[in-house]
Amino acid sequence: MxxxxxxxxxxxxxxxxxxxxxxxxxxxxxxxxxxxxxxxxxxxxxxxxxxxxxxxxxxxxxxxxxxxxxxxxxxxxxxxxxxxxxxxxxxxxxxxSGEKVTVDVPIHVVGDAAAETLVVNENTTLQIEAEATHIPEFFEVSVEGAEAGTQILAKDVELPAGSTLLSDEELLVVNVTQQISAEALEAELEEAEAEVGIVHEEPEAEAAAEEAPAEEPASEE
Missing domain, CATH: 2.40.240.10 (Ribosomal Protein L25; Chain P)
Incomplete structure (x- = not known):
């Protein structure tokens, strides 16, 4: 730079x-x-x-x-x-000039992953040590053709010569997951709503039972 x-x-x-x-x-x-x-x-x-x-x-x-x-x-x-x-x-x-500094460098994700996948940028910067006059403007990470399950870690990002990674090597940078279909998402929502409904119905039923007056015994004539 x-x-x-x-x-x-x-x-x-x-x-x-x-x-x-x-x-x-x-x-x-x-x-x-x-x-x-x-x-x-x-x-x-x-x-x-x-x-x-x-x-x-x-x-x-x-x-x-x-x-x-x-x-x-x-x-x-x-x-x-x-x-x-x-x-x-x-x-x-x-x-x-020549002095090393600690900086956070942005990550730019480029390329198109495989069909029906979702690319999640888990961390947007990496911390490195570099010479003040040689700080990269950004790191470019390609997901071109990446299949679901692909994970790019900090250690996988190519650094310029003279730079040292300070972030954890195992830090997750990009995660490629399976894209959920509209039908599957709707089914999950319906299932979640049904579970919530069950949770709410049970306490209400118990409360109703507790509040209901006990039956009076039949009077003997």
Missing amino acids: SAEKITAEQRTEFGKGAARRIRRDNKIPAVVYGHGHDPVHVTLPGHATMMAIKHGGANALLDLDIDGTSQLALTKHVQVDPIRRVIEHVDFIAVK
Whole structure:
């Protein structure tokens, strides 16, 4: 993964008011943490930063030019406005070229499994250790032609050279199961409803029996 160059401005104003003013100028407030230094507060160009993060994915790596000093920064948290879908704030971790970092990498399932099967993505990410400048954007897992019963585990996913799997090797990533037919599903639902009906009827019958008055003995004349 190559780092995209972004020119950043170091900022000295903080708080909600300052952040709002930055966003009104179509810029993004951000903070760079790490390497034992105090956090560095910066302002980033809105559109360029949005495109760089979109292109780099969940672990986008940016080369921030902060007042003439280059700093590699790994994206750790992106705050997005839920209505306007624009970036409001970004947290970065400062990294160095060649340094290894721990990241969660998304899994993309591709291909078509065999007919009448259901593909379930049991886990959507894998945790790995990789060089900051060589983090894969995603892992591609193919289910092309996979039959029901096929299971793909973490250890089955091919990792790029220099990467180490940190997730459990036996972690289930993709599970291919037999697709249930509409008729079978309806039959299961009917069976479940019938069982529920039996469970409810028995207590009601017992309650009715308990509440019913005992028969009075016939009077003797």
